[in-house]
Amino acid sequence: MRETPESLVVDPGLDETIKKLTPEKIQTVVEHVLTKENAARLKVYSDTCVHCGLCAEACQTYISRDKDPYYSPVAKVKNTLWELVKNKGRVPPESIRDMSRIVFTECAVCRRCSMYCPFGIDIAYLLLVVRRICSLLGVVPAYLQDTTNSHAATMNQMWVQQDEWIDTLQWQEEEAQAEIPSCRIPLEKEGAEVMYSVIAPEPKILAQLLGNISQIMTVAGIDWTMPATDGWDNSNMAMYSGDFEVMGRVERLHWETAARLKVKKVVMGECGHAFRGAVYDGPRWLGWKFPPIPMVHAIEFYYDLLKSGRIKVREKYKKSVTVQDPCNTVRGRGLGNKLRYVVNELCESFIDVDPRLEHNYCCMAGGGTINCGPPWKRSRMVSNRVKAEQIEATGADVVITPCHNCHSGIEDIVGFYKLKKHVKFISEIMVEVMEIPDSLKA
Amino acid sequence: MFCKDSWDWQPDRKVVADLSRLRSSYAGIEEFAASPDGRVLAALVKTEDDQFTVWANGQEWPDKFELAWCLRFSPSGKLIVLVRIDDEWTVAADGKSWQERFEYAWDPLFGNDGLVVGIKYKRENLYGIAIEDKVWEKSFNGLRDFCLSPDGLRAAATVQVKALREADIFGFFEGVWSVAVDGKAWDKQYINAWNPVFNADGNTVAAEVRTDICDYTIARDNEPWDSRYGCVWAPVFHPRDNSVIAAVRNQGSWMLYRNNEPFWQGRYNQMWNQRLSSDGSRVAAIVSPDFGKWTIAVDDRPWPKLFSDMVLAPVFSPDGQRVAAIVKDGGRWTVAVDGVPFKESFEMIWDPVFSPSGQQMLAMAENSGRFVILANGRKYHKQFQKLWNPVFSPDGKNVLLKYIEDDKYCRQVVPVEELLG
Ligand code: SF4
Ligand code: SF4
Numbered sequence: 001m002r003e004t005p006e007s008l009v010v011d012p013g014l015d016e017t018i019k020k021l022t023p024e025k026i027q028t029v030v031e032h033v034l035t036k037e038n039a040a041r042l043k044v045y046s047d048t049c050v051h052c053g054l055c056a057e058a059c060q061t062y063i064s065r066d067k068d069p070y071y072s073p074v075a076k077v078k079n080t081l082w083e084l085v086k087n088k089g090r091v092p093p094e095s096i097r098d099m100s101r102i103v104f105t106e107c108a109v110c111r112r113c114s115m116y117c118p119f120g121i122d123i124a125y126l127l128l129v130v131r132r133i134c135s136l137l138g139v140v141p142a143y144l145q146d147t148t149n150s151h152a153a154t155m156n157q158m159w160v161q162q163d164e165w166i167d168t169l170q171w172q173e174e175e176a177q178a179e180i181p182s183c184r185i186p187l188e189k190e191g192a193e194v195m196y197s198v199i200a201p202e203p204k205i206l207a208q209l210l211g212n213i214s215q216i217m218t219v220a221g222i223d224w225t226m227p228a229t230d231g232w233d234n235s236n237m238a239m240y241s242g243d244f245e246v247m248g249r250v251e252r253l254h255w256e257t258a259a260r261l262k263v264k265k266v267v268m269g270e271c272g273h274a275f276r277g278a279v280y281d282g283p284r285w286l287g288w289k290f291p292p293i294p295m296v297h298a299i300e301f302y303y304d305l306l307k308s309g310r311i312k313v314r315e316k317y318k319k320s321v322t323v324q325d326p327c328n329t330v331r332g333r334g335l336g337n338k339l340r341y342v343v344n345e346l347c348e349s350f351i352d353v354d355p356r357l358e359h360n361y362c363c364m365a366g367g368g369t370i371n372c373g374p375p376w377k378r379s380r381m382v383s384n385r386v387k388a389e390q391i392e393a394t395g396a397d398v399v400i401t402p403c404h405n406c407h408s409g410i411e412d413i414v415g416f417y418k419l420k421k422h423v424k425f426i427s428e429i430m431v432e433v434m435e436i437p438d439s440l441k442a
Numbered sequence: 443m444f445c446k447d448s449w450d451w452q453p454d455r456k457v458v459a460d461l462s463r464l465r466s467s468y469a470g471i472e473e474f475a476a477s478p479d480g481r482v483l484a485a486l487v488k489t490e491d492d493q494f495t496v497w498a499n500g501q502e503w504p505d506k507f508e509l510a511w512c513l514r515f516s517p518s519g520k521l522i523v524l525v526r527i528d529d530e531w532t533v534a535a536d537g538k539s540w541q542e543r544f545e546y547a548w549d550p551l552f553g554n555d556g557l558v559v560g561i562k563y564k565r566e567n568l569y570g571i572a573i574e575d576k577v578w579e580k581s582f583n584g585l586r587d588f589c590l591s592p593d594g595l596r597a598a599a600t601v602q603v604k605a606l607r608e609a610d611i612f613g614f615f616e617g618v619w620s621v622a623v624d625g626k627a628w629d630k631q632y633i634n635a636w637n638p639v640f641n642a643d644g645n646t647v648a649a650e651v652r653t654d655i656c657d658y659t660i661a662r663d664n665e666p667w668d669s670r671y672g673c674v675w676a677p678v679f680h681p682r683d684n685s686v687i688a689a690v691r692n693q694g695s696w697m698l699y700r701n702n703e704p705f706w707q708g709r710y711n712q713m714w715n716q717r718l719s720s721d722g723s724r725v726a727a728i729v730s731p732d733f734g735k736w737t738i739a740v741d742d743r744p745w746p747k748l749f750s751d752m753v754l755a756p757v758f759s760p761d762g763q764r765v766a767a768i769v770k771d772g773g774r775w776t777v778a779v780d781g782v783p784f785k786e787s788f789e790m791i792w793d794p795v796f797s798p799s800g801q802q803m804l805a806m807a808e809n810s811g812r813f814v815i816l817a818n819g820r821k822y823h824k825q826f827q828k829l830w831n832p833v834f835s836p837d838g839k840n841v842l843l844k845y846i847e848d849d850k851y852c853r854q855v856v857p858v859e860e861l862l863g
Binding site: 012013036037134136138143145146149152153154155161162163165167170182185187188191228229230245248249252255259262264266286287288289290292293294373396408 | 470474509511512545546548549562564569584586602608609610611612614615619633634636652655656658672694711712714730731734735736750751752754770773789790792808
């Protein structure tokens with residue numbers, strides 16, 4: 001395999017863990033995953049791919065790295081999965097290290113390439129199969145593995161203790177009451193219409209988002225609740241590290257918590273991968289065709305609130321804005337037009353990106369890539385120069401990112417490429433511009 | 443059970459509390475709770491000076507608190523709430539606060555008789571369990587899942603026995619999780635441990651444990667089963683012979699095991715929430731025989747009727763002869779009894795309640811914010827603003843209804859025949 005600056009990156013999750021691998025172990029795991037877990041779908045894809053390379057133009061890593069073919073989607077598959085298939089798993093530990101690097105840090109499983117493949121081959125899925133192999137072998141970038149470990153131990157992705165969770169909600173309820181006295185974050189309210197679930201960075205580092213949603217729910221008059229037990233975190237990095245058993249456990253708890261609280265639907269905060277985990281990958285691994293209780297993404301929720309007039313805009317946001325389309329909710333679910341409706345309702349000047357909607361480029365932070373942590377940040381940045389150029393071309397002051405990974409990823413890009421832009425969630429703008437009825441004012 | 447015999451079972455309707463009057467007396471009403479016998483309505487209220495107290499049938503508790511939440515009646519009618527006093531948390535029960543104060547205290551559980559309450563607590567960044575104002579001798583770096591023995595006198599919890607440095611994946615995979623019983627951790631440590639459970643006598647504990655990246659099993663009193671599985675779900679004890687029964691994932695499908703031996707022969711796409719009849723002679727579990735299809739299997743025989751959306755944990759009749767479960771199909775909820783769903787479906791439905799003989803069954807359901815009672819699947823003609831789960835009298839002749847209608851909380855005893863129509 002070719003040496004690149006990235007192959008020199010030090011990560012104990014790759015460098016140390018391969019020391020324990022034996023050829024037998026590698027072979028057993030590869031064989032298990034290829035024959036027991038994925039046989040049929042893999043065969044169809046491997047028989048179908050004609051190695052035409054049309055998928056290359058789709059990938060931000062390929063485009064950003066001066067169209068180096070090594071970073072084309074098909075090359076990533078060729079250098080990982082096809083190697084394993086061709087050699088029937090007889091590859092040295094060092095190869096597993098390289099493959100792990102490729103599949104975890106050089107592909108954000110964004111699925112843009114599938115749209116460019118004439119046969120619609122789900123290349124991201126193929127790379128996820130390799131992630132599964134790496135996970136079973138224990139060769140996963142350390143920070144991503146740690147996130148999965150957090151899911152396994154605490155059922156949330158940031159080691160949030162149960163008391164911290166409840167305490168933060170109570171504190172944010174008080175913060176929200178400073179703005180609107182009747183604000184609540186109703187805990188454990190059985191029979192509420194909506195369970196609101198979030199991802200762990202909200203209580204851990206972005207607590208004000210919880211206060212914001214309390215204000216939005218209060219103004220919109222929603223009957224809602226949040227669990228005071230584990231099961232509140234809808235995110236799922238285990239889905240991306242390839243630990244499907246932990247993924248399933250987290251999703252099961254999330255859905256059983258919603259069922260225990262007797263809610264009619266779950267509304268989730270602004271996160272893309274969490275939507276994928278809770279709506280697609282998690283339920284399917286557990287045996288559900290679709291989520292057992294309807295799940296509404298924040299984009300759809302805000303769309304409904306604005307469309308129905310439950311939230312009215314007092315004065316539109318003045319700064320010019322653009323958007324990042326989260327892959328999992330826009331390419332994966334088609335929420336791009338609703339996102340634009342919301343942004344246009346809230347903001348005076350919206351400048352769209354090009355390409356846009358399902359054709360927009362990935363932020364290169366999703367798919368678990370940002371969770372691979374500081375060692376890989378530079379690689380992520382180099383892999384997404386095209387995103388910096390695309391955002392810069394809009395001339396907008398603010399990038400709206402209705403996804404936590406996009407938010408952090410675009411912030412990194414703004415910093416790395418010195419773009420002089422601000423990055424915001426929809427809810428941050430919504431609380432700023434929404435009309436608070438006199439009856440609710442202090 | 444809980445002296446239900448001594449409750450007033452005379453058919454009658456009493457207005458216990460007028461909620462609009464209550465609302466006008468306080469700055470805010472945060473939570474309501476109705477006592478098991480229905481005689482008391484309690485509310486967590488916010489006073490004009492921004493403090494909290496508990497109001498119960500017109501009486502206020504003497505103490506006020508900086509913050510309070512989680513107002514609950516125990517099965518025997520003890521009223522508890524979690525309170526913050528001088529920036530520290532504790533439990534207040536029937537108006538009296540515990541002596542012990544904590545950095546944080548949460549997740550109250552009751553023993554079956556309802557006299558004992560246990561909570562999780564945090565002190566100086568360490569975690570433990572307190573039962574009736576007595577704390578564990580040892581506390582731990584982390585604590586997650588927690589249960590009480592049926593008599594409420596013992597507690598078990600999954601605990602993190604060693605601190606880990608940030609992102610220490612190697613330390614994590616050496617295993618730092620275990621199960622602590624009454625504050626003493628098992629000697630063996632695991633990568634993870636979840637869902638501890640006591641047997642009926644409260645003298646043995648089982649839990650799910652993880653021993654390698656993808657190796658899972660059940661451990662009982664510090665001893666893991668010999669075999670490892672691709673995944674496991676929460677174990678339960680047999681009420682008579684103390685064997686441990688759990689669903690395990692074996693070669694890609696789920697099976698029910700007992701003491702590490704196959705118990706059911708059926709292989710399922712998914713299986714969880716197994717429940718036993720009170721004498722342990724029958725077992726029912728949620729199963730998915732095929733992808734996207736769910737039902738209840740009783741003694742390894744799935745109901746022929748399958749449901750697409752969701753099936754919740756099975757409920758046995760007291761004599762163990764009948765099994766009911768909440769099911770959801772096509773976006774609507776209902777209850778299925780012995781495999782047959784009610785004709786009508788709802789926006790929401792609650793766990794069914796069997797009469798002592800098992801012959802009758804009640805369930806409460808909700809459509810567009812209005813609550814109804816279903817008696818053997820038929821809708822009782824009255825609707826309610828809010829309803830609590832109905833309770834059968836010990837002789838099975840009457841039913842206690844607790845509800846809110848016209849903003850008044852009422853306690854009503856209704857003959858079963860009236861509900862059956
Ligand atoms: S980053 Fe996206 S476009 Fe590139 S290979 Fe991965 S899934 Fe395909
Ligand atoms: S576009 Fe499709 S067929 Fe062509 S190389 Fe890529 S994956 Fe293979």
